[in-house]
Amino acid sequence: MSKRSATVYWTGFSIILALLIVAPLVLPEFWRRFVTEILIWGLLAMSSDILIGYTGMVSFGHSAFFGLGMYGAAAALLMVRPPNLWLAIVYGLIGSAAVGLFVAYFSTRLRDIYFAITTLIFSQIFYVIIFTWTEVTGGENGLSFRRPPLAVPGLFSVPFSPETLHWFVLAVVTASYLILRRITQSPFGMVLQSIRENEARTRAIGYAVERYKIVAVMLSALFAGLAGVLYALQNRFAAPDFVYFLVSGETVIFNVMGGIGTLVGPIVGAGFFLLLREAFSRFFTEYYLIPVGVIFIAMVIFLPQGLLGFMRRWLNQ
């Protein structure tokens, strides 16, 4: 990265971060919540970008990771007294990692379209299990719980206010972004990108492609699970709807709209999608997916790089 370009990048990063920090103080309640949701969905989309954009595997099963993160958090918050924020995160990560391992082990045997279909079917397996296992998961109604306080053991413990929740989400998402960015630039990330460009050649050079793919899926699952935990914290419930494959589909839509292989693109895509939903809901009520779907199809055909695709090289420096 040239020095000047780096300065521009980090300046832009700081400005956007500053805007997001100030956002809850100036925005009305509705839009504050809206921005928080964009960040959470953005994290989910970003986690899936590791697979779609960097490894070249389109996952249609991210709802399983997201949902298990939610249910993991729910388990921690319902079973352990007093409810503990950090334990919720740990449980959520364990849940999504377990599912991630299962899905990764089986689905990485297949490539391209077959991978997409099997991840979709696997997410549906977990949906059926969660939906029908009413005694444990609450079935159709899901589980609701109380939000744990924001606490650092031995230091302080305060209940979440809308602002602190926003900042907490922002901190987690920013940290995740920086970690993921570092990972994609590491030698490991380079191998993933070389799998995307030419899998056979990567294998021929001597990399154990299967192992790299399994780790990539696991990594992606962990961050998706983290997004699930944040969503559970924000909404104080876990519901089977979020394990349904429609969520996975939306995750892919975020990626395509924002621009795959950029990490920030998916967040922008999530924001764009939620804004479109908000705008069209006014006219089309619950049928907003008709115009949004048409826009999405048009973007797939005419703007395959997504909104931020033109910045891709620059963002990955």
Next chain:
Amino acid sequence: MGIEQILAAIPWETIIIQTVNGIVTGMILALIASGLTLIFGIMDVVNFAHGELFMLGAYIGVVVMATSGNFWLALIIATLVVALLGAALQITTLRPLLGRDPLTTILATFGISLVLQNYALWQFGPVARKIQEPFTGYFTLFYLEYPWYRLLIAALSAAIIGAFWLFLKYGKYGIWIRATTQDRVMAQAMGIPVPWVHTGAFAIGAGMAAASGVLFGPLVAAMPAMGVDWILKAFIVVVVGGMGSLGGSIAASIFISLLEAYASIWVSPAQAGIVSFVVLILTLLFRPTGLFVPTPK
């Protein structure tokens, strides 16, 4: 427990009834899956919207039945309308994507499925609508009054698949389709209008999905979300049967439907659905190329 007791404990009559049920469902599934396989085989498009075409077929069946009262008319009109719609969708959204990464076609058809599903919800509402069956005869199968119509579905599906197979084997356009599937560039060089073959194949696949929608309409009611269950099952069938193999997906449809039918003797239908997932996992573990295709060299 002696062997006689075990034999006596098996509910033979129920098993025979479930065999018939499984074959009926299997034939419907085969009809859907063979359209999916055709589209996938010829243009590497995984048609996510296939379930929605099935659903639209059922709805058009409902509408035509309500106005004309003739089931056969409904079947033909629904097939033709959805085939035309399929052709239009192919020309507007999939043709520009030809030559791009096949994954983009998944995205485009996923978009189509969202639009169609919500359109149906908007147009017909969330309430289930039933198609009246063309005749309501029953025959006695052990302790059950079994409707003839179910057997007719299986027979009709088999007839459509058989006609489709003959068409592929001997029809001029069928040979075009097979040639394009084998080698797109060579087919073009031989003067076959490849883009139109793609459109035609998509229309045929869409029409088959619609026909199965109408045929299946009397058994389950038409619902906006009905396509989702079937598309997932059809995906499983296509993977288990071996991607792109027509015979394989037909065999897999019947195999999986039979297993599910047997499983539902002991567990609830929702849980019986897990059987197909298990079959999928086992297939991926031991034979990822598909159960019903010859081992690739």
